Amino acid sequence: MIKSKPKKAYENLEFLHSRDARVIRILAEYLEPQRRLRRQRVRDTIVFFGSARAMPLEEAEKRYRPVLEQHGEDSNSPEARIARAQLRLAEYYEEARELARRLTEWSLSLKDGHRFIICSGGGPGIMEAANRGALEAGGRTIGFNISLPHEQFPNEYITPELNFEFHYFFMRKFWFLYLAKALIIFPGGFGTMDELFEVLTLVQTRKLEKEISVLIYGHDYWSEIINFQKFVEWGTISEEDLNLIHFASTVDEAFHKLTEDLKRKFLDQRKFWYL
Numbered sequence: 001m002i003k004s005k006p007k008k009a010y011e012n013l014e015f016l017h018s019r020d021a022r023v024i025r026i027l028a029e030y031l032e033p034q035r036r037l038r039r040q041r042v043r044d045t046i047v048f049f050g051s052a053r054a055m056p057l058e059e060a061e062k063r064y065r066p067v068l069e070q071h072g073e074d075s076n077s078p079e080a081r082i083a084r085a086q087l088r089l090a091e092y093y094e095e096a097r098e099l100a101r102r103l104t105e106w107s108l109s110l111k112d113g114h115r116f117i118i119c120s121g122g123g124p125g126i127m128e129a130a131n132r133g134a135l136e137a138g139g140r141t142i143g144f145n146i147s148l149p150h151e152q153f154p155n156e157y158i159t160p161e162l163n164f165e166f167h168y169f170f171m172r173k174f175w176f177l178y179l180a181k182a183l184i185i186f187p188g189g190f191g192t193m194d195e196l197f198e199v200l201t202l203v204q205t206r207k208l209e210k211e212i213s214v215l216i217y218g219h220d221y222w223s224e225i226i227n228f229q230k231f232v233e234w235g236t237i238s239e240e241d242l243n244l245i246h247f248a249s250t251v252d253e254a255f256h257k258l259t260e261d262l263k264r265k266f267l268d269q270r271k272f273w274y275l
Contacts, residue, residue, distance in 0.1 A: 029171040033164055037179070040161055044266070045119040045142060045179045046103055046258070048096060049195045050126025050186030051089060052152070060090030089187065092218060093129045096186050099217075099251045100133030100141075106259055107139065114139055116181060116262065121145065121172075122163065123152040126186045131157035144172050173198065181266055182213040182258055187221040203244050204237075213261040219249040 015021055055063075064083035071080040100118045107116040118134035120127035122143025134141035135157045143158035145165050154163050166172040177199065185196050196216070202208040216222055228245070231237040246261070248254035
């Protein structure tokens with residue numbers, strides 16, 4: 001005689017975490033963010049990509065300035081080279097923070113209200129800087145975090161209702177791009193490269209139907225890492241493909257280019273992209 005009812009399939013956690021339920025988990029990472037973003041009336045974002053290893057300048061000064069004093073400012077020792085790089089990366093942290101703050105202040109001043117919301121990967125480094133700058137300006141800000149073997153915890157500057165945790169990288173990327181009207185690429189490593197080139201591929205092949213602004217920030221870093229002109233010289237991309245990218249090396253320059261581009265593409269013509 002059966003004394004208790006069996007669990008319904010959608011209440012069975014063992015099943016939901018099994019290989020057989022993977023498609024359900026994928027669908028959940030589409031539907032739950034969609035529902036929450038709609039309820040929060042989020043329709044347009046400005047996404048910041050960049051290194052998780054950048055730290056605030058004050059912290060970097062405390063950690064690495066003594067190293068340079070010990071080895072010499074112009075020393076070519078490995079320790080001094082790392083210290084100089086980390087201090088410059090920390091300057092990028094502060095520039096990302098300032099740019100996010102100014103873009104949020106600009107967005108809050110629009111008659112549509114806070115239309116363009118700063119979004120990041122939700123972790124430390126440049127991601128934290130973007131969320132921090134937006135919060136300091138009095139705006140809401142989104143974090144699309146990802147669970148990793150070495151835990152990446154959400155930074156403290158994300159708006160609680162807009163704090164997301166993803167298991168699948170591809171679903172996280174989908175949400176980065178689905179609402180994005182501009183992407184700002186700060187210095188970063190493999191993850192930043194992956195995000196940059198996936199975006200450029202989607203725009204180049206017109207798989208991304210909406211208009212989007214892609215701005216690469218930091219000439220002194222990117223000029224050493226990628227020679228975009230060589231793609232053209234080798235014939236692997238067309239000259240006009242370089243028009244898909246804007247470049248900036250100062251907050252003023254980036255702010256001007258982004259706001260002018262966003263006004264032209266989405267405000268003057270009243271273009272919207274709804275969930």
